[in-house]
Each structure stands twice: as structure tokens, then as C-alpha cells.
Amino acid sequence: MTPEELSSAIRAALVEAAAAGDLSAPVPDDVRVERPRNRDHGDWSTNIALQLAKPAGVPPRDLATTLVARLLDVAGISAVDVAGPGFLNITLDTASAGELARSIVDAGPAYGRNDAEAGHTINLEFISANPTGPLHIGHTRWAALGDAMRRLLVASGADVTAEYYINDAGTQMDVFGASVLARAKGEPTPEGGYPGAYVDDLAAAALEQRPDLLDLPEADALVLARRIGYEAQLAEIRATLESFGVHFDVWFSEATLHDGGAVEKSVDRLREQGHVFDEGGAVWLRTTDFGDDKDRVLIRANGEPTYFAADAAYYLSKKDRGFDEKIYLLGADHHGYINRLKAIAAAAGDDPEHNIEVRIGQLVNLGGAKLSKRAGNIVELADVIRWIGSDAIRYSLARYPADSPLSLEGEELRKQTNDNPVFYVQYAHARTANVSRLAAEDGVSAEDGFDPSLLADPTEATLLATLGDFPRVVAHAAQLREPHRVARYLEDLAGRYHKWYDTCRVRPMNAEEEVTDLHRTRLRLNDATRQVLANGLDLLGVSAPERM
Template sequence: MTPAQLSTTIVDALQALVDQGSLTLPDGVPSEVTVERPRQKGHGDYATNVALQLAKKAGTNPRALGEALAVQLRAAEGIGDVEVAGPGFLNITVEAGAQGKVAAEVVAAGAAYGRTDTLDGQRINVEFISANPTGPLHLGHTRWAVLGDAIARVLAAAGAEVTREFYINDRGVQMNNFAASIIASALGEPKPDDGYAGAYIDDLAKAVAAASPGIFELEGDERLAAVRAKGYEIQLKEQQDQLAGFNTHFDVWFSELSLHESGSVPETLASLKEKGHVFEQDGALWMRTTDYGDDKDRVLIKSDGELTYFASDTAYYLNKRARGFDRCIYLLGADHHGYVGRLRAMAACAGDDPAQTLEVLIGQLVKILKDGAELKLSKRAGTIVTLDELAEEIGVDALRYSLARYPADSPLVLDVAEITKASNDNPVYYVQYAHARTCRMLANAADLGMVLPDLTTGFDPALLDHERDGELLRALAEFPRVVASAAELREPHRIARYLEDTASVFNKWYDTKECRMLPQGDEPAGPANLARMVLVVATQTVIANGLDLLGVSAPERM
């Protein structure tokens, strides 16, 4: 019995009391009830404080409501016992057979187990990284590459229709500086003062020359434009390849330049003028964002006629909304706190309720230590280590998991030696090893001729009656709720912490002699062995599904 199923059972018991006339709830019976795992052994399998929550509305005391509810629940299918504790807490023990059915439900659902419909019908755009296409991705982008992707995965698992989007900053003076740097490298000239350095520029110059022979023989603006276009194409492709190798994939690569070429920016300005949120002052065009809590009004067009980035940001937001997204999530770096107020005010000026349509998550910085010193220098970029170099140094799985297991707003220091060691002290190793252990157990079972029983005719869930069986089953039953919570709160680190707890419960179960899956000696595999085989497959499924939500592999061997 999962927490969701038990919640439904409790709701049905409340409704029965109402139908009997022994309980009056002016606001009606709640659609769901919070069910938790008790912190202390001996307090049952699950606990709820629903009697304390509803007693005042019902005009009774919590203890009396708890006693009445307990009578109803004790008669419900799958409930072993109900204890009313303290002022009205209900400690509920589930029958072994009802609890054991969780294993069959997990196995039957397979890769779909953990998915819910809590966000069904919501169309969500998640924009993250959004780097300039002028260099390789680096440590500053790596955390968002992990968290943005993991957030998108858990949102989709909770039923939302999710689009992962990368906003390409391919307009502005930096693109000309980028091209000028490539040209200088190709011609053996000094890089411009405001240009780009690093060995990757020299590599790009060679790649541009190979892809477009004679391009550097062009003159003036023609050469600048041609090199800018080809260098941009090659560098963007490298970023895309970097992210694909890091198991981060985007549905949309959106060009900032396309906003201007399509006429979206002038259309946006005209729309804002109609709504009365734009004014002229000192020869510039402004948006009156202070009307909606911003600390100052924002310039859209400078006095020299140049459009600001804020004009592009506004047009881009409205473009997303026009594409049908109900909510636009932005993942921004630690130096972007000032963007929160202006983006919310911008959405309000556009006629939206930013509390419903816009969400900004701010991430903190990450430091990587190696041999006690911060890892900073890059062979290619010259100043900061690249994503490729990090992945090669640490490994994709170790890096992704280590970045995903902490909240985005927590500053983070990771030690290369700690997150790469093959030890139970290393969380990613610990979780992956638990999955590999299930694979080894099932391989050994296959060698003995054991076959997973039919879940309806050959599996007796009541045989999973040991205390450790129950602990593992309850842990597996929690997974859908953890996924839903991670999606609702945009906190994929909850998945990682859940996996570590579940791996711990599984290892304790594995070490319990009474819970052996494999028969001893020459004994044939009996019904209890086969029941625990189903439990092992269920554990394997949950760990694999959880790791997949973090973009981390589930190895069969370690």
C-alpha cells in the first residue's frame, strides 16, 4: 500500500463518518490526506495528523475524532492496526500482503513508476545556461547544465509538458569582437583589447579556414561578417556537442538575433505602448517597471537609438507566452539577483500575473578543489576550466550527481578526490553500487534457474513479512511522492537524497539473513525466495528511475 493509496483509504473513512452522520465537515471531506513515515520504530508503518487538522472544523476534539476514524480504518482492507496516540495522531500498521503489493506495482510499472499527474496540463518552458556562442562552456555553466536538465526531467515526470530551451546570445558587439579575435589569430596579429583569448580561438581560426577556404582573404566588413557567421556556427556546434556528451539535451535553441530579424522587438514595444507602460525621457524610451515593484524604470531604447538587452528580454518573454507556455522558468547565475524584480515587473507590464507565469531561480557558485587547491586554469580557455575538462577529470556521472544533490541556492565546494573515490562515503558510488548489487543478485538468480514469477498468480505479497521487507517496501512506496515534491518545489536534490536513503535501507535488507533472496545450498527456490526476487527487481527499478531523473547512469557492474 503506497502513501497515496492509504491517503485515499483515510479519505474514504472520513466520508463514511460523514455519511453516517457522526461527523460534520462544513468545508467537505478533503480530497487527500497527508501520510508520513513515523520517525520511531513501534509507531506503525505510517502516521497522519488528520484528526488534529479537522477536529476544530468538525466541532469535536482531536482525540475523539481520531478514535472514530480508527474504528473505520481498522475495518478497511489492507489495514492491520490503528493506534490513536497523544492528542489524536493516528499510527497505522499495514498488513504485510497489502504492503507487499507495492513491489508488484513497481515491477509492473517499470520505467513509468514514480511518474504522477500532479502537473498534468501545464506547459512549462525551462530556460537554462543561455551562454554566449563565443567560447566553450565552463564551470560557471556546469551547475545549470545539471540542475536545469534535472528540473525539466522531474517536471515531466510529474505530468507537465516541458520544453528545455537555450537562448543563444548571438546579437551584439561581443559577436564582432569574437570574429575580430579569430581573424587576428588567423593573420598572426595581436588580439583586440576587447577580444577573446585562449587556445580555443586559435583552434577556431584553423577550423574556420578549413571549413571556408579563402575566407580570411576577404576584406573589411565582408570578412568580419563571414568569419562571424562561420565561427559562430562552429562554436555553437561545439557547445551542443559538449552538452550532449554531458547528457544534457535541449528541445529549442533560440536565437536572440531572430527576435530582431523577425520584427518581434518592434511589435513588443508597440504592444507595451498600447498598454501605457512606455514613456520617453531624455531622448530614450523607457518601460515604467516601478509601477510593479522594480527599483527603477528600465531603458528599452537608448538615446542613440540602440536597443537594450532588456528590450530583447521582454520580446523573448512574450515570444514564449505566444508559443503557449503557461509558465516560464529562468535559471540564472548568482550575479543575476537584480534580474528577478525587473523580469517580474516586465511580465506585469505585459499584462501577466508574474506569480503565475514567470519564475526565476538563482544558483550559487561552485568551486572544484583538486589536491587542496581550486581548479581554475584551463588548457583551452586560459582562465577557467571548461565543462569538457571537468567531465574528463571527474566523470559525467560523478559530476552530475554531485551537483544535483544540493539545492541551487547553496554555495558549493566539491573535492575531486572525494566525489570520484570508489567508496561508500561517496554518495554517487553508494547509490550506483546498490543498483549494481541488484543486477548481480538477479544474475545469480538466473544462474540458479530462478525466473521472475507471474505478478498475479505466482507472487504472494504476504510473504514479504519481515521487518526489513516492510522498511524497504515503504521506502519504495515513497518514490512517487518524492518525485512530485521535487517537481513542485523545483528541487531535484530531493531525488538524490531519497536514493541515498533507499540504498541504505536496501543494504540493511541485503545484510539480513532472514531476507535472503537466493536459496541456500541445494534447496530449490521457494515462494518466499521468488517474492523477494520481485522485491529486488522493484528496488532495481526505483534506483534506476531515480538516477535517470538526475541524468545519471545505472550501471550493472561496478
């Protein structure tokens, strides 16, 4: 019996109780079941009696007691106890619990997927680094967490568009273009320009594409150097992210907001809402009405739009494109953006508590990392991937909450020991694959027989309960936007699998021992664990190796 099937059985018992007049409260569409911390309290627990007691007008324990008899009539449930103020602790019979192994294998990659976020249409924006240089370690955390969050939301039924906002407008791009052109001319980097050696590569690309670059008038050469350098740098950013397993559905150019008049139109739309005012020759948005610490300038007195005006236009663009929910994943230096972005949402007529979510990722320190020779004063993401590997860095970043500062030791992440969490989990998957291979050589085939009642060892009950908890963990991690919950679950699952492996044999001891249904059924449990480990690692963008 899966947790979903148990939830349905409890709901059916509630419907029966209501029909018999034993329950006067509305029956919820979904009944949540959880695995008790203490295995002595059963396989699953629910607080539904506490949840319904007040609307039903009865003590929780009385309502729980009413449900006990009905639940004991459900096939697969062997015991139901009322605990504490009214919790229902449910124990499944061995065969019903073991049936989960077959269900997981049959479901394959779909196991763990759920509909907790069904009906949500989400724009998920993350990284959005300036296209004026390589991605660095500061961008890495949201690259890993943002993509894992996207995977979790999709697995939980949400319609998600991952978006990268390209900051390709404004003074910084002019300075960037001037830096590329200066290098092409063999001149020093202009004051305030970009000094990295990577700019030499961009200048070489500009000269290769346009050998006549230096023969053009200065203004034309500057525009061309800026465009070619920008395109080359953006292509490198894309390639680095793809090598990190991060894919974006949309690459949105800030320049298109300015070139298409969207910035000016957004000011007009916000003015129509009654939140724009003129003062000192400038155009302002009254963001203090919505909790911001000060009002913000949209258009300067000289007629130039501010970056905040582009933020407003960008938010309205997302709204116009049909995204009911907009999630912004920003860097540690963007705390001040929370209130102003929520103020934009409110000024646009949206609910800032529903239509926009802003999350801040804290800094990451990577011990042992070397500064990039190309960029000079940063640690490039591409170098980190080559040094540590995509799997190790992604998993290590995913296993901690984004709002906590993080210090990692690069050489520790490279070690193939059980002290390294990513190795520990990947090794568990490789072990399950090895067991399957060797079992096949011994003539053990799961298809030849399956008797879930044979999975009676305590380590098997614990392993099955952990496997059954995976869909809830995925749904909860998606709802809270916390991929680290999946990583910690996988470590727990790996530990329980290793204990089971040490206790229960899947293969015969020797060639003389007969292959029985116990071997075959345990092989199915092994393969179910393998599937859940693979599914969980995939949600984090980490590979599940067959051999290590």
C-alpha cells in the same frame, strides 16, 4: 497496498463519514499520506483530521476517532492509532505491505510518476551561455540541476519545454567575429577580444570553410568570420551538453528578436499597457511600479535597444508561444535580474507570483581542476566530464540545493568507495542486478511464486516503506524544484537495501537447500528496489550500471 491506494481508501472513509452525517466538511480530492519518522508509529501517517477539523467544526481527535473504525474495515490495514492532536498512524498487514514489491516491478519505469504538476505548461530556460567560448564549470551546476528539474517536472505530469537562449546579438558578437578574423590573419587578438586558444580552432574552421576569407573586403570577411565561428562554437556547446546528458527542445536565438522586429513590437505592447514613458530622448519601462529598484531603459536616446528590451521581447515571446509558466534558472551574478524580470511579467499583464519564477544558482568550486589549455583561464565542462565522468559530477551537483555555495573535490568524486555518494547509490543498483543474475543461476524465479505475507523481517518492512515513499518524494521535489531531495532519498534507499541484503537471503545457502516462495518473494523485493534505484537515478540524468 501502495500509498496511492491507501490515500484512496482514506478518502473513501471520509466520503462514508460525510454520507452518514459524521463529517460536515467538504471531502478533498486528494489525501496525503507520509511515512512517519519513527517506524514504531506505523507504516503511514496522515493529518487529514487536523486539516478538516476546523471546517467540520469538531476537535481533530474526535474526527480522527470517527475515521478509525471505518479504516479498520479496509482490507490490508491491521491497525489505526490516533496520535498527538489528531494524526492517524496506520499500520498495514504484512501481506498488504509486501504487495507493493509486485506493484513496483509491474509498473517498471513508470513507478514514481505522478500527476502533481499535471496541467502546468512550463518553459524552463537554463544555462544560456554566450556562444563566444566553451562551456565552463560555472555553467555546470545549472546544466545538471536544470536538466534534473526538467525530468522531475515531466515525471510529475507537467508539459515542459527546455529552452536555451542563445545570446547571439550585440557588441559581444562583433568582438567575437573580430577575434576570429584576427586569428585567421595571424594577427594579435584585438583589444577587449577573446584570447583563448580555442579561437585558433574557430579561425581554422573559417579558413577551411572559406579559403577565400582573407581575400574578401574587411567588412564582408568580418561578417563571415563571425557567422562561421559562431556556428562552430555553438555546435561544440551542443555536443558538450549532449555528452553531459542534457537535451534542449528549443535553441532560441536572440538575434531573431532583433531581426524580426520583436523588440520594437514588445515596446509598443508594453506602452499599450500603460507602463512605458519617454524621458531624455530614451524610452523607459516603469518597473518601479512593480518592486524594481529603478526604472529601466528599453531604447537608448541613440535609438539602440538595450539588453533589457531584448529580455522583455523574449518574455513576451514565451507568453505568445503559450507558456503559462516561465522558469528562469540564472547564475550567481544575476540577482539583480529577479525584480526586473518579474516587473516585465507584471507590465505584460501577467501575475509575477504565478507566471514567472526566477531561481539563482550559487557558485561551484571544483578542487583539483585544471584550467583549460584551449580557453586559458577557465575550467571547461568538457574537461571536467573527461576527468571525473558525467555521472559523478551530475549526481554530486544534484544532491545539494542550488542556492548554497558548493565546493567539490574532483579526486574524491572519482573514488569507488562508499564515502562517495554516487558510487554508493550506483553500487546498490549493481548489487541488485547481481543478486538477480545469481538467483536465476540458482533456479530462483519470481514468477514461480509470490507470497507477500512472508516479508516479515523488520528490514523488509523498512525497505518496503521506503520504496513506497518514492512517488511522494518525486512529486515533492518537482513542486519545490529541488532535485537534491531525490538524491538524498536514493542514498537512504541504498542504505536500507544494504542492511536488508546483509540480513535476508534471496538465494539458497547451498545446492541442497530447496528454493521456496520466500526466496522468490524476496527476489521480487530485490527487483523492486532495483527498479526504484534506476528510476531515481534516471531523474537525475545518472546511469544505473548493472556491474561495477
